[in-house]
Amino acid sequence: MPYEAVNETVYTIAATAKGGRTGQVKSEDGVVDLPLGKPGSTSSPKANPETLFAAGYAACFNGALNLVASNEGLDTSESTVTADVTFGKTDSGFGLAVAIEAAIPGVDEAKAQELVEKAHEVCPYSKATRGNIDVTVTGRPA
Template identity: 45%
Template sequence: MKKNLYTADATATGGRSGHVRSSDSVIDLNMSVPEGLGGKKGATNPEQLFAAGYASCFQQALIVIANRENQTLDPASTVQCSVTLFQEGEGYGLSAVLDVDLKGMDLQTATDIVNKAHQICPYSVGTRGNMEVELKIAGQPAAVAADNA
């Protein structure tokens, strides 16, 4: 049974060269095409916002899974998310790479926790089957469980 926990609201004006503001004004940012594509400095873009959200959300999923497994994540553990905007024919798409560094954790345990986190993270669930997501552990490709692909 689905149980709504939270709804975020934001409004954009002007597209990639405009402005975005959350309903509570915590996010209140100028937007721009990425600088490498001719945009201006000092403004963010949708890909950066998506990468920040995915990294944060995946980090929380790792914490939840580690707790379930009676593990403790080192507070210095990180999730770095790279989101790529690409063009394919007339359409555009996104892909993501999640590079997880569970400081001090052995590779097998880290792989297990990363795979389980990928099953419950709302961003992973929402993108599964819709965009390519690559998992890495400390910069190396992660052994992904078949049902995580």
């Protein structure tokens, strides 16, 4: 799908980070105000950019799933979406990959997969990452 410019603003939010991966991040509305830590710390786990990206992608994808399902007369409000974000080395530095799994009550495996593939087409996070990072989507009955 080609690039689509935003032609009507619905919502804008800003967040400011200081100190990089071991600093602090705060949204302008104060809803997010977190100390950051490097990934993999087990002694004192803290949020990191991958944590925040996973949370945002999972929430956005779940909204897209509910939208496409409601267009088909299905209620997926009890579905859950997990975005598993991987940070790793690439040939040119570092990169991300995402595996999305949706557990959808009341549908069979084929319908669950069909719904997540449709959600992947309309989810703004999916659109933003398409062609830039590896993203896999899997739907399963809950």
